[in-house]
Amino acid sequence: MxxxxxxxxxxxxxxxxxxxxxxxxxxxxxxxxxxxxxxxxxxxxxxxxxxxxxxxxxxxxxxxxxxxxxxxxxxxxRDFRGHQLVQLLSTFILQDKKSIRDVKETKFLIELDCLWLIIQKAEEDQLLRFKKWALEADYTDDDFFLKIVTLADNHLFLRIWIILKDYYNSLDLERMMVTKEQYAELIETLISRNESEVIRVYRNLRNLSKG
Amino acid sequence: MxxxxxxxxxxxxxxxxxxxxxxxxxxxxxxxxxxxxxxxxxxxxxxxxxxxxxxxxxxxxxxxxxxxxxxxxxxxxRDFRGHQLVQLLSTFILQDKKSIRDVKETKFLIELDCLWLIIQKAEEDQLLRFKKWALEADYTDDDFFLKIVTLADNHLFLRIWIILKDYYNSLDLERMMVTKEQYAELIETLISRNESEVIRVYRNLRNLSKG
DNA sequence: AAAAATAAACTGGTCAGACCACTGAGAGAA
DNA sequence: TTCTCTCAGTGGTCTGACCAGTTTATTTTT
Missing domain, CATH: 1.10.10.10 (Winged helix-like DNA-binding domain superfamily/Winged helix DNA-binding domain)
Structure with a gap:
């Protein structure tokens, strides 16, 4: 060849x-x-x-x-999803503050981007099905946002987010509690396609101060 | 040992x-x-x-x-703060679903994220120096936004953006003309830390319709 | 003929030794 | 002192050998 x-x-x-x-x-x-x-x-x-x-x-x-x-x-x-290397890298990479901050920052902003994309592109019934699932099923934060990123329908963001998620989890940071109501509220704002509200609710959910 | x-x-x-x-x-x-x-x-x-x-x-x-x-x-x-992993996976990821739309979309949104980060984090004099450079020097669109992404001070975004930029360029799409005035205007909005204006000017610069 | 045991032919895992191309430091010449 | 030049050390690569598993084909046994 x-x-x-x-x-x-x-x-x-x-x-x-x-x-x-x-x-x-x-x-x-x-x-x-x-x-x-x-x-x-x-x-x-x-x-x-x-x-x-x-x-x-x-x-x-x-x-x-x-x-x-x-x-x-x-x-x-092999069916790869980034797992391997994240684990490996986290054992090597100096866990300096800036790296960690970058990972958090990037993950959050990409999630926000995906929310925005959903507002632009998602079909009504997709969102309604999502809402139904969110109200009934049991899920972790990762599960929830995996659906978000998938709904955003951007393969690149999906890949990047999965890597970031794995890395984020390996950092072993304190988890913030998110109630089912908060998730539901976020979906509501998506359905109503209210950009600024989505941002507000997301920031609240992630415990991010305004800035 | x-x-x-x-x-x-x-x-x-x-x-x-x-x-x-x-x-x-x-x-x-x-x-x-x-x-x-x-x-x-x-x-x-x-x-x-x-x-x-x-x-x-x-x-x-x-x-x-x-x-x-x-x-x-x-x-x-090596200084692996920026995590080679993105770079690596990209060679495998980018080819598996070469969605041009995804690349454009992702690049633009990340640029917007960086603009937002600049508003939050950048020092006044950094922006002023940037403005001076933008008015005097000769540069391409890539040059300009490389500075943007660098100012955003997020190593991860920097890495991802560089990859996206290279890939984007290899797509050989029609280039849109951006005038020096538009770049300057963008910087002005950064300096005034006006979020919504930044978004507006950026979208205009990239010829993006509202949605 | 069917089943079991055996042999052969692959596959990855590892090692040793041989070159090559390149770098840097030290010896020697200017 | 300063400039060459040599040479030891380093990574880059190839070859050939052997081990340890798996699969397939063959032979032997039932």
């Missing part, structure tokens, strides 16, 4: 090239979670690189949680 | 053990960004494992953005 990992005078490391090749290979062949990747030896041959380089690439992807390897069987695509 | 990477009948892979060893090594020695780690050969010897295994661990950490390697020099701790 693609014989070269790197162009002739490319300085980038081989294993980086392999990661890229793998990515396009995954895309090209439409590999889905559970599917098997070519063996290390086959990749090594097909890409014209040493097996050790292939392994460096695979190990990196494995640590990221993107693939899974089973001795004697092979390497498989 | 610690001679064993894995306990005798531990099934976990060597490179995983090395990652853990490295972590405690970093913690124990109080290594900070910029500091050098032991060489691959030394680690190999100290931990009693093959160099290739050491490399698999290091490559994984490198892809995560936790360390940085320079040929001929060594391996160094």
């Amino acid at each position: 693609i014989p070269y990992v790197n162009s002739p005078q490319n300085n980038t490391k081989v294993y980086i090239g392999i990661v890229k090749q793998l990515r396009s290979m995954i895309e090209h062949d439409g590999l889905k979670p559970g599917d098997r990747l070519p063996s290390e030896r086959e990749l090594s041959e097909r890409l014209g690189v040493g097996r050790s380089s292939v392994r460096e690439a695979l190990r990196a992807l494995e640590l990221l949680g993107l693939i899974e390897t089973r001795r004697g069987e092979g390497t498989f695509m | 610690i001679p064993y990477v894995n306990s005798p009948q531990n099934n976990t892979k060597v490179y995983i053990g090395i990652v853990k060893q490295l972590r405690s090594m970093i913690e124990h020695d109080g290594l900070k960004p910029g500091d050098r780690l032991p060489s691959e050969r030394e680690l190999s010897e100290r931990l009693g494992v093959g160099r290739s295994s050491v490399r698999e661990a290091l490559r994984a950490l490198e892809l995560l953005g936790l360390i940085e390697t320079r040929r001929g020099e060594g391996t160094f701790m």
Whole structure:
């Protein structure tokens, strides 16, 4: 297929090239979670690189949680959702105050963005179904806002939010209590498409002062 | 120091053990960004494992953005405050649902978030310096908003925005013309800390209809 | 013929050793 | 002192070997 990992005078490391090749290979062949990747030896041959380089690439992807390897069987695509690395990173990253503040700030603002998007785009019946669920079901704050972010119908925000959520949870901050009434109130403001009210209710729910 | 990477009948892979060893090594020695780690050969010897295994661990950490390697020099701790993770996942995420609409939407909303953050946090003189620059210098839209996002003082947003910007540019959409006056007007509203005006001017600048 | 045991052919996991390309410090020359 | 230049050290890569599992094919036994 693609014989070269790197162009002739490319300085980038081989294993980086392999990661890229793998990515396009995954895309090209439409590999889905559970599917098997070519063996290390086959990749090594097909890409014209040493097996050790292939392994460096695979190990990196494995640590990221993107693939899974089973001795004697092979390497498989994995259903990844960012979990792996968040846990890993949190053990490494210095938990300096600014980082934590950035994570909180970003998560909150993206949630607010999603609320805004919902006001703009969501269908009436979607919101009504959401409301019904919120009143009846049992859920955590993450559950609730996952639905919010999903309703916002923006894949990018969804991905980013999930990562932030995981990281946020790993910080082990004090949880604020949110009552079912508050959630319901938020949904009401969404249904009424009242921008400023949404902001007010959300800030209140998150215990954020005006500023 | 610690001679064993894995306990005798531990099934976990060597490179995983090395990652853990490295972590405690970093913690124990109080290594900070910029500091050098032991060489691959030394680690190999100290931990009693093959160099290739050491490399698999290091490559994984490198892809995560936790360390940085320079040929001929060594391996160094990195300033990973901005969390490489977003960058990383983006290469996999952005391709899986290349929704152009999502990219635009996300970029714009994050820019708005940053404007809001500036209103909340930025110092007066920072804004005045920014204004001076905006009136005198030559710049592209990306230049201008890079400054915006930087002023917002949120590393996470900065990272995400840069990725989005690059991706956005690669989409090759029609560029909208923005006059220097519009940029200046935006800064004025920032200085006056007028939230609703900022939103209005920004939307106008981006040619966004109300909704 | 069916079932069980065995063998072969794969797969990932690891190691050792060999080069290469590059950097930096120290030895030596100017 | 200052400038080369050499050389030891470092990461980057490849090869080949062996181990330890899994799967498939083959042979043997029932």
